[in-house]
Amino acid sequence: MGTLLVWVIILLNFILQGTLFYRFSIFGVFPNTAIVIIVCFSLFSNKNKGASYGFVIGILQDILYGQALGIYALIYMIIGYCIGLINRKVFKDNLIISFFITTVATIFYIIMNIASLYVLGLEVSYSDFINISSIIQILYNSIISIFAYLYVIKMKKKGILKF
C-alpha cells in the first residue's frame, strides 16, 4: 500500500500537471510540481529509487510533451539520484532543507533546459535564463515544496507512504 501510493501520486501529478496546474500561473510561470515531488520523495529514499522516480516522471513528460525524447528523463533522473545520494547526510526535520534543495534542483533544471535549447541548435543569450521568470520559477517551486514536504513527513510518520 505504501509503495503503491507513491506511484499513484506520481501518476496523478503527471495528469494534473498538464491539465490543472497550468492554470495557476503567476506572471506567466507555472509551478513545476514534478521537481517538488522528486525532491520530497527522493529525500527519503536511496539514490536508486530516487533515480527511478525521476526517470519515470521524466520519460512520461518526454513522450507526451517533449521534442527530443529523453531530455526530461535525463534531467529528472540526475536530480533524483543526487538527492538520494545525500539522503543520509541531511537533517530531515528541517523545512529549510526542502526549500534549499528545491531551489538548487530548479536552478539545475533551468540550466539543463537552456543547454537543451543549445543542443537543438538555437541561439541562447544570458537574458534567457537570468530574468524575472527564472526567479519566479525558483521561488514558486520552493514555496510549494515546503508545504509538500510537511505533508510527506506527516504521511511517512503515519506509515501511509513508504519509499
Next chain:
Amino acid sequence: MSRDRKKNKSAIVMVAIIIALITIVGATSNQREKLHVIEKWVGNITTPIQKSTTTGVNYVSDTINPVVHFLRVKRENETLKAEVEDLRDQIIKARLERDELEELRSLSYALNYVPEEENYRHVAANIISKNPGNWFDTFVIDVGEKDGIVLDAVVVSSNGLVGRVFEVGGNWCKVISIIDKNSSVSFQIMRNKSYKGLLSGSVNNDLTGYLFDPLAEVIVGDKLLTSGLGIFPQGVLIGEIVEVSRTPDQLLKSIKVEPSVNFKRLNKVLVYIPSE
C-alpha cells in the same frame, strides 16, 4: 568490501543509463517521422484521462469565471456586440464579392486554365494538456492518426495561427505553437504583401522577427499574415506589430509581434490537413 562493490555497481548503472539517454536525445532531437509504438500507446492511454480532467476543469472554470470577473465580462459583452455589427457589414460585402468570384472562376474553367488549388480537409480538436515545463510551448490535442492527422498539419483557431503538428500518436498528437522558441513562421504584411520576413517564438512567449527588406515601411499596428513560404499555407492571420526597431547589427528591421491568438485561454482548435 561488498558495500563498495554495490556502490560502484549502481554508479556504473547510472552512467550507462545517462549515456543511453544522451544517445536517444541526440537521435531524436531532429524531427522524427514516426513515433515509436510504445510512445504512441503511452499517449493513447494517458490522453483520455487527461481529456476528462481538462473537460472537468474547463467546466468548473467556465462556471466560476463569469461570477468572479463580472465587470470584465460585461465590458467584453459590449465590445463583442460592436464587433458583431461590424462583421455583419463585412459579410454582406464578402457575399457580393463571392458572387463575382464564382463568375470569374467558371469563366476560367471555360478557358481551360486550372489554377493550383490546395485542398485542405479540416478537423476540429480540443486541447487536452499543455507542456508543464516553462521553457517550451507544446500541447496535446485529442485527434491523431485515426482522424487522419499527419506530420506538419497546420493548427489554427478562430483568431489566427496557432502552430503545427510535430508528432502524431493513435488518438492524440503533439502541437508546437508559434510562440515556442523552436518554431518559425514566414510572414507577409497584410497592407503590402511584398514585405516579407521571418518570425520566431522566444522563451518569453512573444514573437520576434525581422523583415527581409531593410527599407520596408512598417508601422506599429500592421497586421501579419502567413506568406505561404514553408509549411504554413498562405493568408492565415498571425498577429499585430507592437514594436519596430533595428537588429543589433543595424542590417535588418526587427519587429516584435503580439499574436492574435490568446494562448493562455485556448481550448478549441482546427487542424488543416492537406489532402493529396
